[in-house]
Amino acid sequence: MNISLETIRQRFKDQGLKSTPQRTAIYKALVETTSHPTAEDLYRHVSQDYPMISQNTVYYTLGVLQQARLIREVNVGHERARYDGNLSPHHHLICHDCQSIVDVMDKKLNEISFPTGLPTGFEITDYQVEFRGYCKRCRTQKA
Amino acid sequence: MNISLETIRQRFKDQGLKSTPQRTAIYKALVETTSHPTAEDLYRHVSQDYPMISQNTVYYTLGVLQQARLIREVNVGHERARYDGNLSPHHHLICHDCQSIVDVMDKKLNEISFPTGLPTGFEITDYQVEFRGYCKRCRTQKA
DNA sequence: CTGCTAGATAGTAATGATTCCTAAAAAAGA
DNA sequence: TCTTTTTTAGGAATCATTACTATCTAGCAG
Structure with missing residues (x-):
């Protein structure tokens, strides 16, 4: 889904974040995809419009956005971190083979x-269900 | 819970794995804890009995055991990998602050x-629920 | 509109978990 | 016991991520 520059600037302002072209582009890319990209994926994508952007900026920005609770980290295996700009409650379907992540609403x-029967004093804030399996492509490749 | 050497050797044999003292010790440690240790945690633990063991062996062994489906990887954030020797279906409670993992049965x-409404052709094999929140210790520390 | 200041960016260097490579050692079946 | 295959240990290499730092810029105040 699409998001306007207006909306992005407002969200940043609400969280006390400056709006820079790089930051805006990274956030926009993340909100407008459902592919749960890695930092490098985002770096490559944003580089098309901002060829001088550094990987460092991407990492730094993802950290900032995460702290502001505008994005979330998703994890599959202990590999590189992947990010999700969709904050509405949803769950994930993950392929054992290709590690692709699909949203489940x-x-x-x-x-x-x-x-x-939880440990005393533990306060649950949220939860997420991870379904694992094999996607169509990986299944046909094996057969 | 405790596990006998007999049982371990049998499980290894069933999966076509050789039984070595190091491998046995790593697996035993993992099955007998509920703390979801990292590779380094296991290295430190097993080093007490096998001072010459290398980190490499720990990593290699964890890989082998995982492939044999005798252990599982658990992930919290994109930090280092953590392992679980408990294969019975269960779920996890994870503290946002200290990253501790507690089993939920x-x-x-x-x-x-x-x-x-899943993508066509996707075959689910299993799933797991991750509850996130704040543990007692971290909550009292903040207050 | 202009100047000021905190925060952001880019580049390079550093870190740290994990993997790779290899020779020596040990397990398990014949 | 012998042989083959796998495992182990150690050191080097890799790769994502973080740290450091000088420059730059957004956003506010005047």
Whole structure:
């Protein structure tokens, strides 16, 4: 889905973040994709419009956006970090082979009741379901 | 919970793995803890009995055991990999601050129905629920 | 509109977990 | 016991990420 520059600037302002062209481009790219890119993916993408951008800026910006709770980190294996600009509650489908991540929107999954018998004092803020399996492409490749 | 050398040797044999003292020690340590240790944690632990063991062996062994599906990798953030020797279906409670992982055993969570409207051809093999929040210790430290 | 200041950027160097490479050692079956 | 195959240990290499730092710029104040 598309996001306007206006909206981005407002969100940054709300979180006390300066709006720079690089930062805006990185955030826009992340919100407008569902591919859960790595820092390098984003670096390559944003480089098309800002050839002088450094990888450092991408890492720094992702850190800032994450702290401001405008984006989230997603993890698959212990490989490089991947990011998600979609903050609405949703879940993930991950392929064991190609590590692709697909969003799962299913209302029922948002209504799981918290487990009982937790360690005393633990306060749950949110949860996420990770479904693992094999995507069509990887299955046909094996056959 | 405790595991006997017998059992370990049998499991290795079933998977066509040689039984070496180092390998046995690493696997035993992993099965007998619920702390989801890193490779380095295991290295330090096993070093007490095998001072000459190399980190390399730990990494190599974890890879072998994972391929044999005797252990699993757990991930919290994009930090170093953590491992779990408990293969029975269970879920995790993770502290945003200290990154500690606690096992959650809750039968209801094992009966979640798979979502509908998935990409065609995707075959789900398993799933896991990750609850995030703040543990008692980190909450009191902030207050 | 202009100047000021905190924060952002880019480039390079450093870090640290993990992997690669290789020779020597050890397991397991014959 | 012998042989083959795998495992181990150690050091070097890799690669994502972070640290450092000088320059630059956004955004506010005047």
